[in-house]
Amino acid sequence: MPSSLSLDPAKAVLLVVDMQNDFVLPDAPMEVAAARQRVPAMAALVARAREAGVPVIYTQHVLYDGFDVSPLETTQLPHLKTAGMRAGTPGVEIIAELAPLPGEVVIPKHRYDAFYNTRLETVIRNIRGRNVADSVIITGTVTSVCCESTARSAFMRDLRVFFVDDATGGFDDASHRATLATIDRVFGKVVSTRQVLDALGGA
Template identity: 60%
Template structure:
């Protein structure tokens, strides 16, 4: 039984951290699965723009001048030196998904895109006051920023559509573990094709 249906009039698309440092081959935080998801994410971005569904990108941003995310860098020490640096090519959204003027970009310093960012305010007003009640989650890392943001959305009473073939993890095992958790507790796991059908 489907707990709810995706309504194109009350949803928004989140594109989580599809930045060069995560997507490009040989870059500091390379996620090959994220690179393979580019066509699906691009298809969803174009479909949402065509239906006037808001597209919101997130960027994980770190600084050279001080350690803005010290626990993150404690677990990932190389991030003390490289990765997602403010103002660098690596921190930019990949060209294949380049934001357009109609889109929105939210910069963040934690895995959860709601934490100390304007995301909540953007979603609460972008289609009119409190119209958006459903978030379509795409991007990377599935098991880190996508999952953290999806859980946080659920806690804020958003319906979560977690797109199985438009999210990229570090491994198939991590991907499947997150999808299992999402469908069991936090939202609907949908394919790109299922989301496109709902948008039509």
């Protein structure tokens, strides 16, 4: 892990990936216990970003009852054919501890990569003014699935990736660490919550 962080707050956005009730709450359809454990770190980052004027952008994984919008996902995870992240239900909403403020952007998505067939890139390119933002700070869940897919996709779009190791939650420690190693070697910088808080300024 680098000892210093070359993150310019004036060119960054904070991305909170899929911190929804159906991923975070106990006994939820896609419960990720590690995501729940890391909520305090994510909340600290969200609060500091707001104080520093860094836009906070949320992603929200959405499935439907009326038709299977993500058929390969539900083939891999058959229990999602009947429950989980359903549009219009409390399970699809961002958890209360990280709830978006009025005016903050929430990006619905149907694939692990939050850039795929969404407006995320357009929002990032313009939310701070035309082509100002060049860096994404990634937090959320699942580390090795939606967080990693989105980080790789950001890199392919020439966005600098800062992947927060203790503010992302994985299914297990092995997959979490494997993602961190891959991101840090190839796709961006793996950083700590403390490093990002310091880079964004304040106490």
